[in-house]
Amino acid sequence: MKYARIIGTGSALPEKVLTNADLEKIVDTSDEWIRTRTGITERHIAAEGETTGDLAFLAAQRALEAAGVKASEIDLIIVGTTTPDLIFPSTACLVQHRLGANGCAAFDVNAACSGFVYALGVANAFMRSGQSKKALVIGAETLTRMVDWTERESCVLFGDGAGAVVLEASAEPGIFTTRMRADGGFKHLLFNPVGVSVGFKDEPNHGVRISMLGREVFKVAVKTLDALVGETLEDAGMKEDEIDWLIPHQANLRIIEATAKRLNMSMDRVIVTVDKHANTSSGSVPLALDYAVRSGKVQRGQNLLLEAFGGGFTWASALLRY
Ligand code: ACO
CATH class of the missing domain: 3.40.47.10 (Thiolase/Chalcone synthase)
Structure with missing residues (x-):
């Protein structure tokens, strides 16, 4: 099989929304400054106890459903994240068990904001070399856990969320x-x-x-x-x-x-x-x-x-x- 092809996508966002107006009450900023400098109007924030793994799991479930693929068919899970639930096991291992895909290869990639695209590149290499037939690639973060809410230069920029794709080895393109x-x-x-x-x-x-x-x-x-x-x-x-x-x-x-x-x-x-x-x-x-x-x-x-x-x-x- 020559190509890795996306056959399903999914995503998950925390319920809680923090608007620019909400931020105006926390730090010395304005909706106008944030919108004109960044284009941001609001962001989703993970609730207490809601983790990167929770969002990754939901996004993965939705991607599997869209692809019509059972978790047991997946032979590789890669999670791009800089905010893992734990130092170890990897978030990929936690998600694997929750999905019921136990046994397949599972690991995290830390490349900060490039994490998902890095993970996609790694999965593509696995597929092209015949080491994987169906893979789950996830990008998931709770970056607001790192945010200092008193620092206006950075706290206005970030939000939490996850997305996932199911890849299948295919004769049709595919990742070029x-x-x-x-x-x-x-x-x-x-x-x-x-x-x-x-x-x-x-x-x-x-x-x-x-x-x-x-x-x-x-x-x-x-x-x-x-x-x-x-x-x-x-x-x-x-x-x-x-x-x-x-x-x-x-x-x-x-x-x-x-x-x-x-x-x-x-x-x-x-x-x-x-x-x-x-x-x-x-x-x-x-x-x-x-x-x-x-x-x-x-x-x-x-x-x-x-x-x-x-x-x-x-x-x-x-x-x-x-
Ligand atoms: N509200 C109001 N004023 C602010 C805010 C704020 N939230 N933040 C900074 N300011 C002020 C500054 O203090 C400065 O004031 P001064 O002129 O009196 O000194 C003024 O606004 C302009 O600040 P700049 O830093 O020059 O603003 P700039 O136009 O560069 O925009 C921004 C700042 C939005 C951070 C922009 O530089 C940017 O987006 N950079 C990229 C950041 C990024 O993408 N980071 C994530 C990378 S991905 C990852 O791996 C996590």
Whole structure:
């Protein structure tokens, strides 16, 4: 089988919605500032006790249902996440057991916001090498657990959510190409300063927070994504006008618009969910894909370009026929 093909999508969002107006009551910000700088109007926030694994499980169930595939048929589960329920077992193992897919390969990929697209690239490699016939690829996060709600520069940007796809090995396309890149030299621009090995801190939330130089991240993201989409088209031997939909990482509407401009794509060929979901890190691309499929925008046979950029820095893309 030459290709990995998406045969079902699903997603899950926490019930609780936090609007820009709600944030105005917490920090010194305004709906106007948030909307004009980012395009965000609201985001979903996980309730106390609601975990990344819970959202991943729901998204996976919905993707399996859409694909008409039983959990027992799945031979590989990869979860892209930076906010796992536990340090171990992996969220993929927790989800596997809840689905009843026990026995198959299951692991997490941590590539920050690029987590889902990285996971898709890994699953594609498994399928192309014949090691998997039916895979579940999930992007799931509760990134707001890391948010410092007193820091207006970052707290307005993030939300929680998950999306999933079922992949099947197929003679029909399929994923044409995937790219995964990273540069650890940019750690200082975007990171979480605590962890098991360096230790936790005697600070609010044990020191867990998002340390970000937003303006610098913005500049590198635009430049890097510009090059990434060009390389991806070249890899696949495609031209800009052969892409039906751009499904970008949903961090900031201005970054998305810059990438669309690079591709000569009008915004009506770009899937935008950042307004309603904010930046859900690994959840963002599969959430946007599932929204696009269920709303009838994305149709079978269309070419989709998925891309993401995140902490690491990491960046990744996938060009596929849906
Ligand atoms: N409300 C009101 N004012 C604010 C807020 C806020 N929430 N946040 C910052 N400001 C102020 C700043 O203090 C600054 O004030 P000053 O001019 O008096 O100094 C002013 O607004 C402008 O700040 P900038 O940082 O220049 O604003 P910018 O236009 O760059 O937008 C933003 C900031 C939205 C963070 C943007 O740079 C961005 O989106 N960067 C990318 C961030 C990103 O995508 N991060 C996630 C990466 S993915 C991952 O892996 C987690």
